[in-house]
Amino acid sequence: MKQHEKVGIRDYTSIVILMMGTKATENTPSAFYNDVQSAAWMIPLISAGFFLIPLFLLLKTFSVFQGKDLFVVVKKLLGKYIGFFVLLYLFIISSLAVSFDTRMYSDIIHSFYFRRTPLVVVYIIFLLVCVYGAKKGIQHIGSVSYIMVWYIIFSFVLAMILSIMDSNIRSIYPILGSGIPDIIKSSIPGTTLFADLVLLTVLLSSMSSFKDFAKGTWIAFILTAIHISAAAFIFICLFDRSLGGLGYPFHTAIRYFSFGNFLTNVETLFFPIWLMAAFIRFAALLYICTKLFAHIFHIKEAGYLIPALATIYLLTGMIPETPLDVALVFKAKIRLIAGPTFAAISLLLWTVALLKGEFNYAKHKKGM
Amino acid sequence: MRKKLSEMLLNKSLKDPQFHEQSNAQDIELKKQAISVHYEQNLSTFKAIYSVPANIDVKIREFTVRSTNRHAFIIFLSSISDQRVIQAGITEKLIVNDIPNKSIPDLCTGTFFSTETIIGKILESINSGNTALFVDGDEQCYLFDTANIQGRAIGKPDVEVIVKGPKESFNEKVVTNISLIRKKLKNENLIVESMIISKRSKNDVFLVYQKDLVNEELLQNVKAKLHSLDVESIVDLSILEQYIEERPRSLYPTTLYTERPDRAASFIEEGHIILLMENSPSSLILPTNFWALIHSPEDHYLRTPYGNFIRILRLLAVFIAMFTSSFYIAVTNFHVGMLPPDLLMAIAGTRERVPFPALFEVLMMEIAFELIREAGLRVPSPIGPTIGIVGALILGQAAVQANIISPIVIIVIALSGLSSFIISDTSMNFAVRITRFLFIFSAGFIGIYGASALLVVGLFYLVSLESFGTPYFAPMTPRFPSSKDMIIRHIPIKERFRPGYLKPKDMGKQGKG
Numbered sequence: 001m002k003q004h005e006k007v008g009i010r011d012y013t014s015i016v017i018l019m020m021g022t023k024a025t026e027n028t029p030s031a032f033y034n035d036v037q038s039a040a041w042m043i044p045l046i047s048a049g050f051f052l053i054p055l056f057l058l059l060k061t062f063s064v065f066q067g068k069d070l071f072v073v074v075k076k077l078l079g080k081y082i083g084f085f086v087l088l089y090l091f092i093i094s095s096l097a098v099s100f101d102t103r104m105y106s107d108i109i110h111s112f113y114f115r116r117t118p119l120v121v122v123y124i125i126f127l128l129v130c131v132y133g134a135k136k137g138i139q140h141i142g143s144v145s146y147i148m149v150w151y152i153i154f155s156f157v158l159a160m161i162l163s164i165m166d167s168n169i170r171s172i173y174p175i176l177g178s179g180i181p182d183i184i185k186s187s188i189p190g191t192t193l194f195a196d197l198v199l200l201t202v203l204l205s206s207m208s209s210f211k212d213f214a215k216g217t218w219i220a221f222i223l224t225a226i227h228i229s230a231a232a233f234i235f236i237c238l239f240d241r242s243l244g245g246l247g248y249p250f251h252t253a254i255r256y257f258s259f260g261n262f263l264t265n266v267e268t269l270f271f272p273i274w275l276m277a278a279f280i281r282f283a284a285l286l287y288i289c290t291k292l293f294a295h296i297f298h299i300k301e302a303g304y305l306i307p308a309l310a311t312i313y314l315l316t317g318m319i320p321e322t323p324l325d326v327a328l329v330f331k332a333k334i335r336l337i338a339g340p341t342f343a344a345i346s347l348l349l350w351t352v353a354l355l356k357g358e359f360n361y362a363k364h365k366k367g368m
Numbered sequence: 369m370r371k372k373l374s375e376m377l378l379n380k381s382l383k384d385p386q387f388h389e390q391s392n393a394q395d396i397e398l399k400k401q402a403i404s405v406h407y408e409q410n411l412s413t414f415k416a417i418y419s420v421p422a423n424i425d426v427k428i429r430e431f432t433v434r435s436t437n438r439h440a441f442i443i444f445l446s447s448i449s450d451q452r453v454i455q456a457g458i459t460e461k462l463i464v465n466d467i468p469n470k471s472i473p474d475l476c477t478g479t480f481f482s483t484e485t486i487i488g489k490i491l492e493s494i495n496s497g498n499t500a501l502f503v504d505g506d507e508q509c510y511l512f513d514t515a516n517i518q519g520r521a522i523g524k525p526d527v528e529v530i531v532k533g534p535k536e537s538f539n540e541k542v543v544t545n546i547s548l549i550r551k552k553l554k555n556e557n558l559i560v561e562s563m564i565i566s567k568r569s570k571n572d573v574f575l576v577y578q579k580d581l582v583n584e585e586l587l588q589n590v591k592a593k594l595h596s597l598d599v600e601s602i603v604d605l606s607i608l609e610q611y612i613e614e615r616p617r618s619l620y621p622t623t624l625y626t627e628r629p630d631r632a633a634s635f636i637e638e639g640h641i642i643l644l645m646e647n648s649p650s651s652l653i654l655p656t657n658f659w660a661l662i663h664s665p666e667d668h669y670l671r672t673p674y675g676n677f678i679r680i681l682r683l684l685a686v687f688i689a690m691f692t693s694s695f696y697i698a699v700t701n702f703h704v705g706m707l708p709p710d711l712l713m714a715i716a717g718t719r720e721r722v723p724f725p726a727l728f729e730v731l732m733m734e735i736a737f738e739l740i741r742e743a744g745l746r747v748p749s750p751i752g753p754t755i756g757i758v759g760a761l762i763l764g765q766a767a768v769q770a771n772i773i774s775p776i777v778i779i780v781i782a783l784s785g786l787s788s789f790i791i792s793d794t795s796m797n798f799a800v801r802i803t804r805f806l807f808i809f810s811a812g813f814i815g816i817y818g819a820s821a822l823l824v825v826g827l828f829y830l831v832s833l834e835s836f837g838t839p840y841f842a843p844m845t846p847r848f849p850s851s852k853d854m855i856i857r858h859i860p861i862k863e864r865f866r867p868g869y870l871k872p873k874d875m876g877k878q879g880k881g
Contacts, residue, residue, distance in 0.1 A: 008847050109817060113703070117814060125814065129821045136828045143831035143845040144824070268699070268706040272820040279824045 007203065009212035011142025014149035016220035019196050019281045021156075023224075024231035025250035025274055026104055027327045028193070031335070032232060033243045035186040039177025040243075041233035046183060047190030048225035051343060055197060055221065058346035059214050061353045062201060064362040069205040071295050077352045084296065086345060091292040093338050094199055095313065098285045100331045102126060103317035105278050107326060112251050113271060123317065126282075127310045133283025134290065134306045138206050141287060145280045148273075155273040156227075159250070160234050162257040162266075167237035191339030193228060194221060198342040202288050247327060250274070286310060399488030407439045407504035414443055414502075417491065433462045435470050439504040448497040450516035453478055458499060458512055472503060472510050483508040492570060517541065522548070525627050528792050533669035537627045542574060542646045548629035549576055553636060557581075565594055565608070569601035573608060574644040576632075576651075581639040583871040589836055590641050590654055605648035612654075614834060619802055621795035622835035624656035631665045639872030655836035655870070659844075659854050661796040662686065667857060676856045683855060685787035690804050692784040693730050694811035694819050696777070700726045702815030718774040726777075727812035733773055733781040734808065736763050738801070741785075842869035849875065 007015075032040035065073050074083040106123040114122055133141055177183065197217060207213045235249040238256070246252050251267070258264040290309055294302040320326045353359060398417075404410050411428070418426040425447040433440050442458060457478025465475050478499075484490050485508045494500050497515025522544060525537035538545045546560055557579040565573050573594060577587065593612050602608050609623050610616050626632060632642050632651040643652040653660070662682060667675040699707060700715065707715070722729060740759035747755050767773040784804065791797045803826070810818035833840040843850040848868030852858060866872045 010847055011845060114814065114817060121814075122817070125817070125821055129824055132825050133828045136832050139846070140828055140831045143839070143841060144827045146845040147827060147831070147841065262708055263706075264708060265706040268703045268816055272816050272823070275817065275820040276824050279821070283828075 005139065005206070006208040007139055007142045007206050008208050009216045011139070011146045012203070012207060012212065013216040013220050014145040015138075015142050015280070015284050016197070016200060016216060017149060017223055018145050018152065018277050019200075019284055020193065020220065020224040021152075021227050022274075022277050022281050023193055024228040025156075025248070025277075026101075026108070027247055027249075027331075028228065029232040029235045029249050030243050030246050031327070031332070032186065032190070033236065035178075036182045037177040037244075038172055038174060038236055039183050040236060041172075041229050042177075042183055043187050043190045044193060044225050044228040044232065046187040047193055047339070048221065050187055051191045051194045051197075051221075051339070054191075054343035054346040055194070055217070057350035058198065058201070059217065061346070061350045061358075062204065063210060063214065064353060064358050067204060067207070067210050069203070070199075070201040072205075073201075073349065077349055077356065077358075086348075087292060087296050089341070090199065090345070091289065091296060093334065093341070094285070094292070095289050095309075096316070096330075097334050097338060098282065098289055099313035099317040100320070100326055100334060101285075102130070102282055102313060103320065104323070104326050104331060105282070106317075107323040108248050108251055109275070111323060112248070112255070112267070120318070123314060126279075127314055129279050130282040130286050131307050131310045133279060134286040134310075135303060138203055138284070138287055141280060141284050145284075148276050148280065152273055152277045155270055159254055159257075159270055160230065162259070163234050163238045163253050166257050167234060168240065169237055171237050171240040172233070189336045189339055191343055192335045193224070193339070195338045195342040196285075197221065198346055199285075199288050199292075202291050247323065286313075399486075399491065401487055402485040403487055403490065403502070403507075403509055405505060405507055407441070407502065410502045410509075411441055413487070417487075418443070429459060431459060431463050433472075433475075433503060434464065434466045435462075435468055435475060436503075440502060442499050442501045443494060444499040444514060445494060445497065448517045449499060449514040453514045453516070454499050454512070457514075458501065472501065472506075476501075476510075476512070479513040482511050484511055485509070495570075519544075527794060528626060528628050528631070528665065530664065530666040530669065533665060534628075534630045536629055538629055538632075538644075538649045538651060540647050540649050542572070542644050542648075545629065545644050545651065546574065546576070549633050549636070549642070552630060552633035553578070558636070563591070563594055565597050566599050566601045569603070571602050572646055573605075576636060576642040576644060578636055578639065581637075581866070581872045581874055582641060583639065583873070586655070586836060586870065587641060593836075602645075603647065605643065605645045605650055605652050608643065608645065609652055614836075618833065620658075620799045620830060620833060620840075621661060621793070622656065622833060622840070624653040624660050624793065625650055625795065626653060627651075628665055634665075634668075635660075638866045639870040655838040657835060657838055657842055657869070658830065658840050661793050662791060663853075664792050668860075672857065672859045679856055682790050685790035686800060689784050689788040689790075689800050690807055691819070692780050692787075693734060693804060694807035695816075696780045697727050697730055697808060698811040698815040698819060701812070715774075715776055718776050721771045722774045723771070727808070729773055729777050730780065730808060733763075733767075733777050734784075734805065737781055737785045838869045843867055851877070 029040060032043045036043065061077075062068070062073060065076070068076075071087070074086055077083075078086055103123065106119060106126050109126070110117065110119045110122045133144070197220075200217070204210065204213055231250070235243055235253065238253055239246060239249060243249055254267040254270045255265070257266070259266045286306060286309065290302055290305045293299070293309060294305055299305060320330050398413075404413070411430070414420075415428065420426050420428060425445055426443065427446045428441055428443045430439070430441040432438065440462065442454065444454060458476050461476050461478075462472075467475075484493065484500075490500050490509055490511070493511045497517055499512045499514045501510040501512065503510075519541040520539055522536055522539055524535050528537075536548060538548065550558065555578065559575075559577055559579045561575040561577075562572050563575065564570050575587075575590065575594075590612075597611055599611070602611065606625065609625060613622055615622065624635075627650045629651075632653065635653045636642055640656075641654045643654065663679070664682070667679055669675075670678065700719075704712060719726070724732070736759075740755060740763070744752065744755045744759070764778055768775050768778060788797065788801050788804070791800060807819050807822060810822040812818075830840055831845065839846055842848050843852075844854050849865055850867045850869070851863035851865050853863065857863070861878075864878050865875050866877055868875065
């Protein structure tokens with residue numbers, strides 16, 4: 001009685017929300033602040049606007065191949081050889097992103113909560129949990145994220161409300177920050193916030209239906225754009241100019257505010273919930289990366305790949321010497337290229353599909 | 369040389385152990401044969417099989433059937449059959465009645481069972497309390513239903529205690545148990561199917577389900593699982609449970625074991641399958657999920673707000689039981705900053721003279737608590753109260769005074785211990801108690817980080833559990849249509865569907881005439 005091999009819309013949407021929403025809790029808001037000062041909150045929205053077209057075209061392309069995943073579509077549209085390089089590019093970029101992001105999360109845990117524990121230990125535990133989750137498969141990752149997503153959203157909203165109590169709305173001015181050209185310029189790499197959506201098409205073959213996938217993607221896309229923007233807005237109001245100097249504004253914020261007069265240090269209440277979101281996010285990303293790798297190099301036993309890849313990520317993640325290197329050098333580079341190139345890939349797929357007449361063919365088929 | 373030695377050792381350990389067993393091929397051959405037409409031969413065969421007269425409760429009575437003037441004997445086990453029925457319904461009628469040339473079924477008034485010729489089948493029937501009648505010259509033997517197995521009367525449930533609602537519980541007689549279920553479901557679609565699952569003791573298992581509800585694939589799945597068992601004897605349902613579970617080593621149970629017929633009946637109504645066994649004062653509900661395991665029947669007997677109140681209370685208790693001790697360890701060892709200064713001072717003050725680290729202190733007390741609990745359970749009831757006094761007095765008061773344990777740890781342990789009693793399902797209760805220790809260790813290792821990591825790993829593990837193909841957290845995730853009877857329940861009128869994960873033949877519970 002196997003009846004649950006497919007991921008439903010709820011589970012899928014919660015995975016996507018957790019994958020992209022957690023970006024508001026790392027260094028993203030302060031990176032934006034350094035680019036455009038007080039207009040940082042606009043970047044997620046404008047980037048979402050930029051990413052709207054590639055995403056729409058991507059979903060349109062995939063809608064022609066009902067229920068087929070990225071591998072099939074890429075092979076069909078771009079052929080064996082170009083397709084190989086496109087997939088390899090996706091794999092390398094996402095792998096680097098995963099390894100530096102996991103390093104950054106370990107840095108956060110290390111620097112805010114476990115000063116005396118060696119970073120490697122924190123990092124290894126982090127990856128172990130993600131490996132276990134990834135090994136369980138995307139259905140189970142989806143289930144866990146659906147169980148947790150409400151608590152995570154609730155705790156995040158609570159954190160935001162508590163932050164508002166201590167914030168000052170006037171920090172938001174000048175409303176355009178360092179000027180419109182700067183905002184536009186930073187919004188283009190800002191599309192990296194949504195680059196994961198391109199990767200998620202890998203999961204299409206394990207989805208219950210394409211309709212669910214498209215619907216879930218749109219819901220998560222809109223929600224996370226608003227969510228990251230709101231987070232940036234509140235952090236600007238809370239920290240004002242010092243936001244630029246903060247590494248991880250979310251964690252500083254939960255240390256900053258208090259819960260009435262009695263509970264003054266509430267970060268330990270928010271920390272586990274944030275951690276769970278992070279675990280689920282990287283379990284899902286690890287799963288996707290493994291799937292990409294297994295497909296590119298024709299490996300059938302993908303289960304054994306997960307720990308191997310995680311070890312490689314651990315090793316590359318340990319290359320940067322300091323947390324500052326991670327944030328300002330390594331991750332900044334990925335952030336600069338991932339979004340635009342992923343958007344370009346979706347545009348490419350759509351263009352090829354258009355030129356090859358796939359859309360006409362689909363329409364014709366429907367007409368019959 | 370070493371190579372040879374290790375090879376020799378390896379070979380020896382790899383070989384199956386050799387036993388000097390006696391062959392019973394002869395017995396097996398005998399049981400396959402048909403009975404003889406001759407009276408004397410049958411008598412000697414059965415006397416030999418039952419080792420008469422060494423076997424004291426095997427009774428054989430020889431007599432002459434008056435109406436046909438033929439020799440006959442009956443054989444039965446006096447300890448499990450009703451001798452008055454045998455006397456009045458069989459022997460008396462045959463000996464006294466002198467109407468000529470009547471057939472045996474016409475002469476006897478005892479409940480006629482069947483006729484049988486194969487020795488093995490006859491033995492099975494006698495072994496379950498029936499009486500066998502052999503008549504000289506007849507090719508078959510007559511079996512009469514005279515079983516009367518002793519057992520206790522229907523009692524109150526001991527484990528799943530409730531305040532409002534029915535108070536009957538299953539007992540060791542499976543006939544009683546089936547009648548308790550039939551009493552609640554007066555429907556011709558309720559099927560009671562029996563199946564022999566063990567080879568030597570021939571233990572029966574009874575599958576109870578609603579024919580027009582249960583999913584055919586699930587039924588076949590369960591039957592296949594039961595057929596695949598290859599064991600000599602399974603004496604109880606709780607042992608059968610371990611045989612048919614998908615993961616017998618798992619910490620979390622995947623079958624629901626209940627002693628309440630009302631609960632079993634309500635699960636049958638939803639399309640589940642119930643297993644019953646002779647000698648087991650309980651039933652096994654398949655498949656089951658996380659929600660059924662933490663629910664109590666009382667949730668539904670109470671009015672909706674009250675029912676939901678105790679549900680939320682129970683969920684809170686699960687959290688307290690699992691996390692209080694580990695949270696205490698994490699906070700005092702790793703996240704001292706999160707405590708308000710006054711509270712921190714209070715805790716530090718009580719811990720001032722305690723020589724042990726917090727982890728050790730908590731572990732010591734948790735183990736002491738588990739000891740008291742287990743001892744209280746096993747102790748003969750006349751000296752039971754002593755345990756409570758010893759436990760509370762010595763371990764609580766004296767340990768604090770001796771500066772071995774700080775009072776705050778007593779509070780923490782008492783709270784988590786008390787909360788762990790709230791889950792009524794025995795298996796789930798154990799699972800929560802053992803999980804608590806895992807959390808204590810992980811929190812002792814690396815604080816909240818370790819506990820959260822373990823929680824996520826645990827969640828991943830739990831969602832991957834299955835009970836006969838049903839996901840553990842269904843219908844929440846993966847989602848299935850249902851009455852949404854999970855964390856809270858709706859008012860009964862809104863519970864319109866059977867659980868979708870069972871794929872019942874009929875989804876709707878209401879509005880059908």
